[in-house]
Amino acid sequence: MRIAILGTVGVPGRYGGFETLAENLVRYHKRTGHRSALTVWCSAKDNCEHPVHFESADLRYVDLRANGAQSIPYDVISLWQAVRSGHDRILLLGVSGALALPLFRLISQSRVITNIDGIEWKREKWKGLARLVLRASEWAAVHFSHEVIADNQAIADHVRETYGFNCHVIAYGGDHALDHIGKAEVPAGLPPHFALALCRIEPENNVDLILEAFDELDTPLVFVGNWDNNAYSRDLKARYSGRPNLHLVDPIYESGALHALRRRASVYLHGHSAGGTNPSLVEMMHFGVPIITHGCAFNRNSTEGQAYYFKTAAELADRLRRLNPEDAAQIGAKMREIAKRRYTWERIGEAYFQLLERN
Structure with missing residues (x-):
């Protein structure tokens, strides 16, 4: 099995919650001797150094920033590269690239698991078009991912009440x-x-x-x-x-x-x-x-x-x-x-x- 982790700045984690999650999934993969091949997609713009390996994972780079306006093309390009390189499982962290999932489901047999993060479009900082895009991205992630992860039961309740879908509830570790x-x-x-x-x-x-x-x-x-x-x-x-x-x-x-x-x-x-x-x-x-x-x-x-x-x-x-x-x-x-x-x-x-x- 070939697993790709997408949607973060990269590993080791230096930015936020998704980066910490990705890093600790890599460490778990190594610690347990998991037999899958693991690749993490990283931002070439947000990382000064570009190592090709971290622990048991291979690292690939996209020459865009992972956050802000560039996060959408960053995630879409990462998805395309992961599919083209034959990854069987794709773990997408966040919904920035989710509007492209209907197309990827047509051209790929890869199984996509998406962590939809918080209810991003409700955050105070997003207005107008940005809020509409985030809301549409959440809809696409829920409808076109094979599995959806919520990090909190309240988010899973929102998904069930809004879209009629059930989520897997998996939180974050904090013992690090x-x-x-x-x-x-x-x-x-x-x-x-x-x-x-x-x-x-x-x-x-x-x-x-x-x-x-x-x-x-x-x-x-x-x-x-x-x-x-x-x-x-x-x-x-x-x-x-x-x-x-x-x-x-x-x-x-x-x-x-x-x-x-x-x-x-x-x-x-x-x-x-x-x-x-x-x-x-x-x-x-x-x-x-x-x-x-x-x-x-x-x-x-x-x-x-x-x-x-x-x-x-x-x-x-x-x-x-x-x-x-x-x-x-x-x-x-x-x-x-x-x-x-x-x-x-x-x-x-x-x-x-x-x-x-x-x-």
């Missing part, structure tokens, strides 16, 4: 966050313990709401994100950077520093209200830290209703004031138990390869 290399150091000037938030600075992640809540409190907050990315993030940075209890930190990618930061967190704030099972949430659950998260269906499903939830700044401030040490310990222990049961790469890898091996 417990491993780290390099020096376990955090940026200078931070308090010994703090509330932690870690995300892209976008409206759908309710960053403004979290900062508003902490503006009423003395509790120190370390918020890591891309603060200079857009007008929304720059405005928030300008408005809140002078507060003594708010530490707005630029993105941190080094695994040792991230590990140290998470270890020093006394509570984790998760404001995501769109998407599905969020990788940063399941990673943090492995640290056994109490979690206060936006109360959308996705997050309630990921945490099995055992976290604290909020939808307004006032609710968040109230949850923080009422979080006593005993409750914090109980919530943290429950988060770790759920993570060990549901969000390990051994479990996720096994589920993906069982689905890829189906006839």
Whole structure:
């Protein structure tokens, strides 16, 4: 069997959730000695170096960016190359290239399994034509893939209610966050313990709401994100950077520093209200830290209703004031138990390869 993984920047993962997924599927493939041949398609534009192998996978490159406007031709070209090179199974991560699937189903016998990601067209950042294209792409992915993967039961419910199709629900692993290399150091000037938030600075992640809540409190907050990315993030940075209890930190990618930061967190704030099972949430659950998260269906499903939830700044401030040490310990222990049961790469890898091996 020849398996192709498409739709990511490439491996090893340096960008986001799909790249981390692809990397850990490759590692599972090698660790288990899986007999299939595995190829991962990568962006030549987004990778400075172009190795031809990673662990047990061959790497192929397309000379386009994997995200933004180029993601559609990037995925379509990757699909074409995977079909032309005789791959039996194609794992498509995301729906960018899905509008081409009806044609590929006509000319190819390859079996296509698509992870449709979150409900992308509902995200705040997409407007007009982009939203229409994403919605059409979701429709095509559901109707013309042989199998569809949702990373959260709430997304599977959406697919069933909207299209009348059932999905396989496979989440993400998070236990890799417990491993780290390099020096376990955090940026200078931070308090010994703090509330932690870690995300892209976008409206759908309710960053403004979290900062508003902490503006009423003395509790120190370390918020890591891309603060200079857009007008929304720059405005928030300008408005809140002078507060003594708010530490707005630029993105941190080094695994040792991230590990140290998470270890020093006394509570984790998760404001995501769109998407599905969020990788940063399941990673943090492995640290056994109490979690206060936006109360959308996705997050309630990921945490099995055992976290604290909020939808307004006032609710968040109230949850923080009422979080006593005993409750914090109980919530943290429950988060770790759920993570060990549901969000390990051994479990996720096994589920993906069982689905890829189906006839």
